[in-house]
Structures are given as structure tokens and as C-alpha cells.
Amino acid sequence: MRSWRVAGILCLIGTEALLYGYSYPFFSLALEKRDLASWLIGLNASLAGVGILFVGPFLPATIERLGIGRLVALLFAVPFLSFGAILLLPHVAVWFAARFVMGTCFSALWTTTEIWLNGELDDRRRGRIIAASGTLYAICQFLGPLALGATGVTGSWPLIAAMIPLAAGALLSAVLSNRGSSGVETEHDAAPEGISQWRLALSLGGPILLVAFMSGIGETAMQSLLPLYGLAHGLSDAAASRLVATFALGEAVLVVALGWLADRHGRRIVLVGATLIAAVATALLPFVMGEGIALQPVLFMAGGTIAGVYTLGIVLIGQDFRGQRLAIVSTGFGMAYSAGSVIGATPIGYLIDLFGAEALPVSVAAGFLALMAFLAKPSRRPSNEDV
Incomplete structure (x- = not known):
């Protein structure tokens, strides 16, 4: 088991969970400040929860073509650009489009980081490390709303604060991807198509x-x-x-x-x-x-x-x-x-x-x-x- 790669993937899982816990209350509270109706705020939240049902059928083929590390880097980079779009174009339509894109990427990150971690582990310690990753996810998700309490929900600072860990996640994923192939990619088992x-x-x-x-x-x-x-x-x-x-x-x-x-x-x-x-x-x-x-x-x-x-x-x-x-x-x-x-x-x-x-x-x-x-x-x- 390549411990350094496993540690890096666990950092990515923690970053993903922190942003997940941060983004849900951020969007609800920030949109409430814009005097949106409650049903529209609820619709915005729903857009974030269904992403995996749209992208899931394409993930295995995308992993095979791009490599899982490059895909994870992309899934961090796209929400970074989405927060940037809100920062530059603060229109309600942009908020909704960005939320759907972010929700889709976060849902795909949840699945791909699990796949990546599972592919890197030896069977002897698989249960303990997978379970520890679940605890890490829960702790970091809990910290997300606390971070939002420090940044507030108005102005540019909460958007910039979200973009920093997203940029770090994209960079770390790219570094891990360039340090050799992962356990997901080293076995080409001729999986059937379609x-x-x-x-x-x-x-x-x-x-x-x-x-x-x-x-x-x-x-x-x-x-x-x-x-x-x-x-x-x-x-x-x-x-x-x-x-x-x-x-x-x-x-x-x-x-x-x-x-x-x-x-x-x-x-x-x-x-x-x-x-x-x-x-x-x-x-x-x-x-x-x-x-x-x-x-x-x-x-x-x-x-x-x-x-x-x-x-x-x-x-x-x-x-x-x-x-x-x-x-x-x-x-x-x-x-x-x-x-x-x-x-x-x-x-x-x-x-x-x-x-x-x-x-x-x-x-x-x-x-x-x-x-x-x-x-x-x-x-x-x-x-x-x-x-």
C-alpha cells in the first residue's frame, strides 16, 4: 500500500466534505439575503442532490479515458470556476446554474474518491481505513458550517474562502495523478461497453x-x-x-x-x-x-x-x-x-x-x-x- 498516496486521497476526501458542509448552508442563507422565495431556495438545494444520477452512468468510462487522478482534479477545478462565476456575475440565474454544476461535481467527487481510495488499499487494512475515511468525512462536514460562521454569507469573502480549498484540492489531485498510476487504472480488465x-x-x-x-x-x-x-x-x-x-x-x-x-x-x-x-x-x-x-x-x-x-x-x-x-x-x-x-x-x-x-x-x-x-x-x- 502506498501510504503517501492514501494520505493524499484522505486529504481530498476531507476537503470535499468540508466544502459540502460549507456550501449547503451558504447557498440557503445567501439566497435568503437576496429575498428569494423559500420554494426557490429549496429548488436550489435540490439541484445539488441529484447530480450523481446524471453523471454516474458516464463515470467508469471517464475514469478509464482520463485517469481517476485527472478526473478528480477536474471535479475540484470546475466548482472553483463556478464560485468564480458567482463572484464575477452575481445574477440569480448564475447562482442556480453554478449550484447544479457544483452539486454534480461534488456528487461525482464523493464516488470517485471512494473508488480511488479503495483501489489503493491492500486488503489487510481496507476495513479500518475505509471506516476512518467515513469518520473523517463526518468531522470535516461538521466543520463546514462552522467555517461559514467565520466568513459570513454576504460579500466576496465567503466565495473566495470556498475557492481556496477547491484550488488546493485540484492541485493535490494533479500531483497525485502525476506520481504514478493508481490501483484503479493498473488493471485493464476489458470491461464491456454500454x-x-x-x-x-x-x-x-x-x-x-x-x-x-x-x-x-x-x-x-x-x-x-x-x-x-x-x-x-x-x-x-x-x-x-x-x-x-x-x-x-x-x-x-x-x-x-x-x-x-x-x-x-x-x-x-x-x-x-x-x-x-x-x-x-x-x-x-x-x-x-x-x-x-x-x-x-x-x-x-x-x-x-x-x-x-x-x-x-x-x-x-x-x-x-x-x-x-x-x-x-x-x-x-x-x-x-x-x-x-x-x-x-x-x-x-x-x-x-x-x-x-x-x-x-x-x-x-x-x-x-x-x-x-x-x-x-x-x-x-x-x-x-x-x-
């Missing part, structure tokens, strides 16, 4: 794509609807918000332990176990609401295992696939997670309207229990040699 690539992703990575889809549903639904769940149980606004904070703390901390266990005791068995714990912890929520001592650890476990299921899916992809197949299945994984995130909270919110607040933990727990049963079935392990 639609057959996605048949390959589904045939080899079908269970893993289901892991991603369910993780997207569970994580988005819990983070967005937990405050409403707390309010329905008589909590104050502040206490209901703290439910999300405890859930997110589990996401940041527990995934490291799961990565270590996966390296020591087997990735698939730990994935099945984490899925079961996610189902049980979520199902326990109706019984521990109002029990302060029990509620916090249950929420912590739910957040950590739901995030851990996603992380362990990434680890398994790196274990089972190499070269272009790694890029194809990883991109499918990112698209499946995004699809779950986009559609997950809406049907669960509708179930809450029909059946009450307990529909949130019951539906998420049922989804993860079904996923666990599916994963526990014996199946042939996919390999990089499959066609």
Missing part, C-alpha cells in the same frame, strides 16, 4: 447495490424525520434536534469499530451483524423514548450501524472487484444510495401521516431486517473474473 456495464454491475453487485439503496433510505429518513418523531413524543425543539445529533455521533464514531471488526473477523459476517443491530436498535426506539438513559445509546447504535452498513458495502466492493469493474460497481453503489436518499423519506413521511410517528422506526427496522435476511442467504461470492 448498457452491458450496468448489467454487469447488477449481476455482480446486486446485493451490494441493495445495501446502498437501503442505507440511503434509512439514513435520510432518520436524519430528516427524527426531529418530527421527537416532537410527536412531547420533546422540545432543542431536545428533538439533539436526537439527530446523537444519531450523527454514532455515524462518526461507531463505523471505525465496525471497520476494525470487519478486518479481524470477516466483512460479510460483520455486515450481516451490523444490519441486524440497525434493525433491532431502530425497532427499540418506541420503547426507549422518554427513557433518557436508554435512549441515547440506542440512537447512537442505530446511527453507527446504519452508517456502518454503507461503509462495509464499500469495503466489500474493494475486496471483490478490481480495475474497471471496481469503478462500475462503485458508481452503481453511489447511484443506488442517492436513489434511496432521494425517494426514501417521502413514502415514510406518508406512512407517518397515515399511521402516526411510530411508522418511522417500524418501517426503517423492517427494511433493515429484510436486508439482513437477504444478506444472510448463502450466495456465490462475486469476483473480478466474472463476465
Whole structure:
């Protein structure tokens, strides 16, 4: 394992997360200062969340043609130019166009840096480092809004402050790209072209794509609807918000332990176990609401295992696939997670309207229990040699 390259990629992941956490509140607050209607501000945020569904089908071929390092450098450079366009042409239409471009690039960065890191790791330490990258992402994403608090949302300074790490990310990516080929590019496995690539992703990575889809549903639904769940149980606004904070703390901390266990005791068995714990912890929520001592650890476990299921899916992809197949299945994984995130909270919110607040933990727990049963079935392990 080339430690210096792995360290560089981890820096890129941290930079990407910092900018992601910075850009979401920046655009919302800055557009509010321009007296835009709330629905337009919401539309602007939505433009940032669907990018991977547009660019995902083209990522594997682009990685193969450009090289993953050059592509990552480009994905940092384009948002740099987008912030520059806002700085020079501060028209609302430019803000919307730039947000769509940035959202697309950040979504692609999320997938490509995962692919790049996975391709550089040796299998012995894959789980621990992938899990640590997830914790790093969560910490840097948390720091983004704090940085915005220091820069403010008006004037040119917040735009310049965002452009500095983007320029650094583009430069670092270019340097890493010029220091030799990556693990993604050293194996040319003659991946099939066109639609057959996605048949390959589904045939080899079908269970893993289901892991991603369910993780997207569970994580988005819990983070967005937990405050409403707390309010329905008589909590104050502040206490209901703290439910999300405890859930997110589990996401940041527990995934490291799961990565270590996966390296020591087997990735698939730990994935099945984490899925079961996610189902049980979520199902326990109706019984521990109002029990302060029990509620916090249950929420912590739910957040950590739901995030851990996603992380362990990434680890398994790196274990089972190499070269272009790694890029194809990883991109499918990112698209499946995004699809779950986009559609997950809406049907669960509708179930809450029909059946009450307990529909949130019951539906998420049922989804993860079904996923666990599916994963526990014996199946042939996919390999990089499959066609």
C-alpha cells in the first residue's frame, strides 16, 4: 500500500466534505439575503442532490479515458470556476446554474474518491481505513458550517474562502495523478461497453447495490424525520434536534469499530451483524423514548450501524472487484444510495401521516431486517473474473 498516496486521497476526501458542509448552508442563507422565495431556495438545494444520477452512468468510462487522478482534479477545478462565476456575475440565474454544476461535481467527487481510495488499499487494512475515511468525512462536514460562521454569507469573502480549498484540492489531485498510476487504472480488465456495464454491475453487485439503496433510505429518513418523531413524543425543539445529533455521533464514531471488526473477523459476517443491530436498535426506539438513559445509546447504535452498513458495502466492493469493474460497481453503489436518499423519506413521511410517528422506526427496522435476511442467504461470492 502506498501510504503517501492514501494520505493524499484522505486529504481530498476531507476537503470535499468540508466544502459540502460549507456550501449547503451558504447557498440557503445567501439566497435568503437576496429575498428569494423559500420554494426557490429549496429548488436550489435540490439541484445539488441529484447530480450523481446524471453523471454516474458516464463515470467508469471517464475514469478509464482520463485517469481517476485527472478526473478528480477536474471535479475540484470546475466548482472553483463556478464560485468564480458567482463572484464575477452575481445574477440569480448564475447562482442556480453554478449550484447544479457544483452539486454534480461534488456528487461525482464523493464516488470517485471512494473508488480511488479503495483501489489503493491492500486488503489487510481496507476495513479500518475505509471506516476512518467515513469518520473523517463526518468531522470535516461538521466543520463546514462552522467555517461559514467565520466568513459570513454576504460579500466576496465567503466565495473566495470556498475557492481556496477547491484550488488546493485540484492541485493535490494533479500531483497525485502525476506520481504514478493508481490501483484503479493498473488493471485493464476489458470491461464491456454500454448498457452491458450496468448489467454487469447488477449481476455482480446486486446485493451490494441493495445495501446502498437501503442505507440511503434509512439514513435520510432518520436524519430528516427524527426531529418530527421527537416532537410527536412531547420533546422540545432543542431536545428533538439533539436526537439527530446523537444519531450523527454514532455515524462518526461507531463505523471505525465496525471497520476494525470487519478486518479481524470477516466483512460479510460483520455486515450481516451490523444490519441486524440497525434493525433491532431502530425497532427499540418506541420503547426507549422518554427513557433518557436508554435512549441515547440506542440512537447512537442505530446511527453507527446504519452508517456502518454503507461503509462495509464499500469495503466489500474493494475486496471483490478490481480495475474497471471496481469503478462500475462503485458508481452503481453511489447511484443506488442517492436513489434511496432521494425517494426514501417521502413514502415514510406518508406512512407517518397515515399511521402516526411510530411508522418511522417500524418501517426503517423492517427494511433493515429484510436486508439482513437477504444478506444472510448463502450466495456465490462475486469476483473480478466474472463476465
